[in-house]
Amino acid sequence: xxxxxxxxxxxxxxxxxxxxxxxxxxxxxxxxxxxxxxxxxxxxxxxxxxxxxxxxxxxxxxxxxxxxxxxxxxxxxxxxxxxxxxxxxxxxxxxxxxxxxxxxxxxxxxxxxxxxxxxxxxxxxxxxxxxxxxxxxxxxxxxxxxxxxxxxxxxxxxxxxxxxxxxxxxxxxxxxxxxxxxxxxxxxxxxxxxxxxxxxxxxxxxxxxxxxxxxxxxxxxxxxxxxxxxxxxxxxxxxxxxxxxxxxxxxxxxxxxxxxxxxxxxxxxxxxxxxxxxxxxxxxxxxxxxxxxxxxxxxxxxxxxxxxxxxxxxxxxxxxxxxxxxxxxxxxxxxxxxxxxxxxxxxxxxxxxxxxxxxxxxxxxx
Amino acid sequence: xxxxxxxxxxxxxxxxxxxxxxxxxxxxxxxxxxxxxxxxxxxxxxxxxxxxxxxxxxxxxxxxxxxxxxxxxxxxxxxxxxxxxxxxxxxxxxxxxxxxxxxxxxxxxxxxxxxxxxxxxxxxxxxxxxxxxxxxxxxxxxxxxxxxxxxxxxxxxxxxxxxxxxxxxxxxxxxxxxxxxxxxxxxxxxxxxxxxxxxxxxxxxxxxxxxxxxxxxxxxxxxxxxxxxxxxxxxxxxxxxxxxxxxxxxxxxxxxxxxxxxxxxxxxxxxxxxxxxxxxxxxxxxxxxxxxxxxxxxxxxxxxxxxxxxxxxxxxxxxxxxxxxxxxxxxxxxxxxxxxxxxxxxxxxxxxxxxxxxxxxxxxxxxxxxxxxxxxxxxxxxxxxxxxxxxxxxxxxxxxxxxxxxxxxxxxxxxxxxxxxxxxxxxxxxxxxxxxxxxxxxxxxxxxxxxxxxxxxxxxxxxxxxxxxxxxxxx
Numbered sequence: 029x030x031x032x033x034x035x036x037x038x039x040x041x042x043x044x045x046x047x048x049x050x051x052x053x054x055x056x057x058x059x060x061x062x063x064x065x066x067x068x069x070x071x072x073x074x075x076x077x078x079x080x081x082x083x084x085x086x087x088x089x090x091x092x093x094x095x096x097x098x099x100x101x102x103x104x105x106x107x108x109x110x111x112x113x114x115x116x117x118x119x120x121x122x123x124x125x126x127x128x129x130x131x132x133x134x135x136x137x138x139x140x141x142x143x144x145x146x147x148x149x150x151x152x153x154x155x156x157x158x159x160x161x162x163x164x165x166x167x168x169x170x171x172x173x174x175x176x177x178x179x180x181x182x183x184x185x186x187x188x189x190x191x192x193x194x195x196x197x198x199x200x201x202x203x204x205x206x207x208x209x210x211x212x213x214x215x216x217x218x219x220x221x222x223x224x225x226x227x228x229x230x231x232x233x234x235x236x237x238x239x240x241x242x243x244x245x246x247x248x249x250x251x252x253x254x255x256x257x258x259x260x261x262x263x264x265x266x267x268x269x270x271x272x273x274x275x276x277x278x279x280x281x282x283x284x285x286x287x288x289x290x291x292x293x294x295x296x297x298x299x300x301x302x303x304x305x306x307x308x309x310x311x312x313x314x315x316x317x318x319x320x321x322x323x324x325x326x327x328x329x330x331x332x333x334x335x336x337x338x339x340x341x342x343x344x345x346x347x348x349x350x351x352x353x354x355x356x357x358x359x360x361x362x363x364x365x366x367x368x369x370x371x372x373x374x375x376x377x378x379x380x381x382x383x384x385x386x387x388x389x390x391x392x393x394x
Numbered sequence: 395x396x397x398x399x400x401x402x403x404x405x406x407x408x409x410x411x412x413x414x415x416x417x418x419x420x421x422x423x424x425x426x427x428x429x430x431x432x433x434x435x436x437x438x439x440x441x442x443x444x445x446x447x448x449x450x451x452x453x454x455x456x457x458x459x460x461x462x463x464x465x466x467x468x469x470x471x472x473x474x475x476x477x478x479x480x481x482x483x484x485x486x487x488x489x490x491x492x493x494x495x496x497x498x499x500x501x502x503x504x505x506x507x508x509x510x511x512x513x514x515x516x517x518x519x520x521x522x523x524x525x526x527x528x529x530x531x532x533x534x535x536x537x538x539x540x541x542x543x544x545x546x547x548x549x550x551x552x553x554x555x556x557x558x559x560x561x562x563x564x565x566x567x568x569x570x571x572x573x574x575x576x577x578x579x580x581x582x583x584x585x586x587x588x589x590x591x592x593x594x595x596x597x598x599x600x601x602x603x604x605x606x607x608x609x610x611x612x613x614x615x616x617x618x619x620x621x622x623x624x625x626x627x628x629x630x631x632x633x634x635x636x637x638x639x640x641x642x643x644x645x646x647x648x649x650x651x652x653x654x655x656x657x658x659x660x661x662x663x664x665x666x667x668x669x670x671x672x673x674x675x676x677x678x679x680x681x682x683x684x685x686x687x688x689x690x691x692x693x694x695x696x697x698x699x700x701x702x703x704x705x706x707x708x709x710x711x712x713x714x715x716x717x718x719x720x721x722x723x724x725x726x727x728x729x730x731x732x733x734x735x736x737x738x739x740x741x742x743x744x745x746x747x748x749x750x751x752x753x754x755x756x757x758x759x760x761x762x763x764x765x766x767x768x769x770x771x772x773x774x775x776x777x778x779x780x781x782x783x784x785x786x787x788x789x790x791x792x793x794x795x796x797x798x799x800x801x802x803x804x805x806x807x808x809x810x811x812x813x814x815x816x817x818x819x820x821x822x823x824x825x826x827x828x829x830x831x832x833x834x835x836x837x838x839x840x841x842x843x844x845x846x847x848x849x850x851x852x853x854x855x856x857x858x859x860x861x862x863x864x865x866x867x868x869x
Contacts, residue, residue, distance in 0.1 A: 204813060269814075273813050301703075301806070301808060304808035306807065344808060346808075370817055390817075392808045392809060393811065
């Protein structure tokens with residue numbers, strides 16, 4: 029195998045693969061990337077068996093072939109070379125790769141390509157596509173509500189593809205973040221519901237401009253953006269029935285200024301209990317009061333003028349849970365809909381256009 | 395200062411107007427005291443002796459009265475010769491005799507408590523048992539029953555908590571109370587403190603000493619004056635007079651070594667300490683010197699620490715004889731869960747991890763644990779999980795068991811309710827109701843049928859529940 033490629037052309041691809049290749053070293057070969065050179069292009073593949081990335085770059089190929097090499101090392105080598113340099117990769121003897129650029133030369137140990145796991149090659153027949161940026165905005169709005177601790181809960185977000193609509197939902201069992209984008213360009217044959225792994229979502233955030241094509245088979249989800257294809261194993265668990273827990277008729281509605289509310293919560297949460305981060309909220313006519321206390325440190329209070337005509341309610345919430353939502357959405361005002369101190373609260377931006385966001389949060393016993 | 399303590403001030407007798415004050419640089423608020431403490435941590439170049447008190451150099455005064463204007467009402471309560479008193483209480487034949495708790499005279503170990511009669515012979519806690527025997531051979535030596543003392547202690551703290559939630563447990567028999575926040579409830583703090591003393595003596599039969607002052611250190615020193623079985627309240631404005639004549643070793647933090655050094659500086663009383671500049675104390679004793687400087691003036695900015703979240707809570711017991719019968723093992727488990735959840739509620743925390751432990755007759759210990767998405771603290775939840783963990787463990791072993799235990803860890807102060815499960819506060823309400831009944835009629839007054847099976851094995855006491863073989867009270 030031998031090919032020559034400009035540094036920048038391959039560096040970007042190697043960079044993308046850094047997030048994919050296995051770092052925990054359970055199977056040494058998973059720390060490698062598969063390099064396959066064929067007529068005019070080089071294909072680079074990385075996988076940790078859950079998420080895989082296939083990417084192409086144009087190159088001048090002298091001799092086709094394939095080999096695997098440490099993803100981290102080859103990235104560091106290419107990155108260290110002078111900008112604009114042409115880099116030649118040559119499989120030297122058996123399982124040694126010679127990398128040359130200008131006067132620099134490296135010889136790197138490789139592993140045979142046959143040991144590398146099969147990464148499926150999708151056909152993309154479903155014809156579902158939407159802008160990457162739109163998907164990334166949606167990911168931002170649900171990412172924080174995916175369970176932090178994998179041991180407790182499913183580790184991904186649900187994507188629902190309906191005619192003219194794209195939805196993303198995440199939950200950790202205490203809260204739920206829902207985001208919907210009207211997408212006239214989407215015309216699926218039938219409604220699709222898939223759970224996308226957290227790692228895949230994180231990789232999708234890194235992709236550049238363009239449209240993402242989506243397809244799936246029994247075991248995998250495929251996302252193609254330009255020359256890059258992300259392959260993600262289907263998560264077998266069942267996503268909870270989220271529609272059922274979104275409150276429909278909470279009677280007490282408050283409208284709050286988002287920035288001021290966020291700041292007040294930040295202040296009061298300074299003295300909330302170390303791990304549970306609980307704050308008490310008291311709603312009364314056109315006012316909300318915030319209170320936190322921590323026996324080891326002290327207590328904090330704040331209050332805010334709001335629009336509220338509902339019943340007097342005292343309810344506790346994890347302040348970090350609210351802050352995470354308030355800081356990802358836009359808009360000047362937010363709407364808070366409550367029933368009582370034991371039932372789910374609904375939060376949503378009051379005046380935001382485009383994306384539709386909902387946040388369902390269970391109260392906290394403090 | 396919030397509004398409530400402001401009200402407290404108005405009810406207290408006003409302190410005398412602030413006299414002109416010498417070198418202390420704080421204006422009396424805790425924040426200022428802290429700031430002053432920070433400023434003053436400058437080592438002196440060399441040690442200076444206190445200036446003689448004469449006309450030109452009036453003796454230094456301990457504190458500006460303004461410091462006490464925002465005064466708190468701190469009560470320090472200490473059970474007199476706790477373990478020994480319990481022994482006397484349960485065995486009246488010991489009354490009036492020297493009693494040493496900790497072990498028998500020939501045993502290794504130290505005396506953990508001794509009665510006032512024994513102290514007269516020079517015996518004190520921490521003394522080797524053999525030495526104690528030499529000093530006082532006629533004393534009655536008792537090994538002691540920690541479990542028993544614990545139950546007395548629980549009663550003691552329960553009474554204190556009825557007066558105010560601001561109770562700091564400093565040890566099994568000693569507590570600080572801050573009555574300031576409860577000023578609306580009490581016409582007179584002094585009466586309340588005295589009532590408390592009488593209530594404890596009435597309910598437990600134990601004598602307690604009570605000291606009252608505006609800071610923790612002053613309250614504790616007042617208790618020293620009150621002992622045994624007395625009451626002493628430092629009158630507002632009388633702090634200086636109270637402190638002046640006290641020997642330095644009565645001040646917390648001054649041990650034998652510090653004392654020797656201070657005696658070399660001709661310091662015998664707290665009043666003598668006032669003459670030492672803070673810098674000198676700091677250069678000799680480091681940060682401890684700053685504490686001595688402040689405490690000797692009655693200044694103590696330490697807050698009352700009402701509750702710290704423990705790392706974990708566990709309850710376990712060894713059986714009288716090894717058990718294999720599932721029914722009885724589950725009864726033990728249920729009883730331990732009941733005890734455990736009581737402790738969780740008292741600490742106002744929820745557990746993310748429940749762990750069950752079993753030791754087989756060949757002394758192998760097995761542990762099973764479960765992580766919970768939603769933390770819990772009610773008997774029903776904890777027992778259900780414990781049972782689910784325990785049964786496979788029991789069925790996997792062919793041996794009888796000698797010990798079971800439950801442990802709750804990864805404790806948090808609050809819990810967010812689950813989104814996808816039906817929320818019911820039944821368990822919580824039941825727990826609260828149980829606590830209330832048991833507060834009044836004792837832990838053994840309400841037990842589940844499953845727990846009642848232990849009647850076959852253990853004697854029970856309405857107050858304390860079953861009397862298991864070993865203390866089920868590890869923290």
